[in-house]
Amino acid sequence: MERLDASELAHRLARNAEAVCRHYLSTGRREGAYWLVGDVRNTPGRSMFVRLKETLRGPAGKWVDAATSEHGDLLDVIRESRGLADFKDVAEEARSFLSLPRPQPRPMATRPSSPRSNAPTGPSDAARRLFAMSQPIERTFVEAYLRRRGITALHGTGSLRFHPRCYYRPEEHSPTETWPAMIAAVTNLSGHVTGAHRTWLDPGGFSEATLGKAPIDTPRRAMGDLLGHAVRFGIAGEVLAAGEGIETMLSLRCVLPSMPMVAALSAAHLSAILFRDALRRLYIARDNDPAGDGAMTTLIDRAQSAGIEALVLSPRLGDFNEDLRLLGVDALRAALRVQIAAQDVARFMELAA
Template identity: 85%
Template structure:
């Protein structure tokens, strides 16, 4: 993109800086001639200020984060708040916001080098940035989505966040779309974030056809370093439950609220999860399908080789979320009670009794 075009985009955004801030920095608020927010990734707070009007101190649209020393213009705000990597995507988003036409592609030899990307697309660093830009799930569409799926135990869900405008591209030849999304952090055994999982949500709400997921071809995608790692709920000690889906494990957690659990995100990744050194008993939350059976068999073998007792918990329907939605929490509690060790009923099921 030519330098002139970049400057024109930045100038157009600066002319309506407050509207830009209200859209992309919605966690902040206006105070006088400035928009105050926590940082350029839309974290609540007051350390970053955006100039809304031209003044003797500088032009509108420029911002500075007093806590970190970061500074930039409104194109930087769009890039960081939306989690974009390629500048073309930033420009496309800015034009969409401004209702400007998209330019014709330039010849390869005339394209200037895009700005340095701070994180390769799909990398662990990009995952960390995306998770940092999202917000807690309380009183958001994520909380509504989970409750509509019968999940009421939302304590200790710091691994889940909400992004109001998470980017989705069906394929490399399609335009970028934005949908609200549940963002889940994938971490290793030490709690270091290695990846992220996105579940795009339908802002219109829950239907039995979509179960609240966005009406797109692939409403779930993962990024980063996933093998061996998982989305974690609680800190594993001697006992832990592991399964595939986030909603599956959160459903089981409704009847075993104090048992640490992990969601590996797929059958293949479930079979490869790493075991904490402290683990002595592993509950395998099985999905009732061939892939789930294969993961269960592999995980049982690996656990036994490591000297870990493996116990399979099976749903009555396809998975535990189907059980809690269609059969109810009392039926799920009763079915789970007879499948776990007697000592763990009192230890982990007492809060649900």
């Protein structure tokens, strides 16, 4: 078999770009010089554009997903549409395709009138796709990142996933980079994914300067519909703890393992979280800064107006993850034990042996 490197394989595929698209992105269709499809995994839609011939904008075979900012070449199309992980499998599939005669385009008049998707292609839809294409966190950079931050209670973290090559663009016109990332699903009260939060991670490991986050300007970004919604841990009932950061709330779960919790991702969004009808007591895990104080005040007023008891949990340092890392789990347990209602100590707190 002729040995070809990645660039030569991509070049040969680009010379047959429309045939590649018809084969691997079959839910799409040609419009002018582009192939339009929902995404690189062959989802119906129109947010992804594949250039079918060289233009002033660039060479044939390059694609970009306007909804997610993902981009790549036709080798990426083969990898994602076929769910392949290793390059040797991608290369084998590409070689197999290139040995076939180029399919003849079907005349427009005989093209079947398959129903077109009416699914939205906005930020919330992109967030759902990003979460769906990510993997569980077990034995990944995400698990290592959380454990290095002192978080060992990883039960009930189905709202978190790992993406090994999540796209990051520093600015609108900057080149796109890829970093491993923790992907968190933002959901509404019905459990429907409305957004996603990305924490890009440093593949080189943990450092005190970055706490394991990627060395980039904005290692945390959210997308989709966030207002009123949150990242959820556990099934909420009459009691709920709410705070800003994912790491903050997971730190609390190390000593309150069965208490349902939500991370609103920012002070502004914390003050606007929606309440379930069954909620009777709300613990507000404040961050020790002016924004955290403002969110706390607003949330207390909203909770009390809804007939919900509101109790504040305050860290000794900047936030509860800082307390966990620097003071230790026993100190965090002792501090929280005197801040939560007496009946909730036995119900939710993991007591030291």
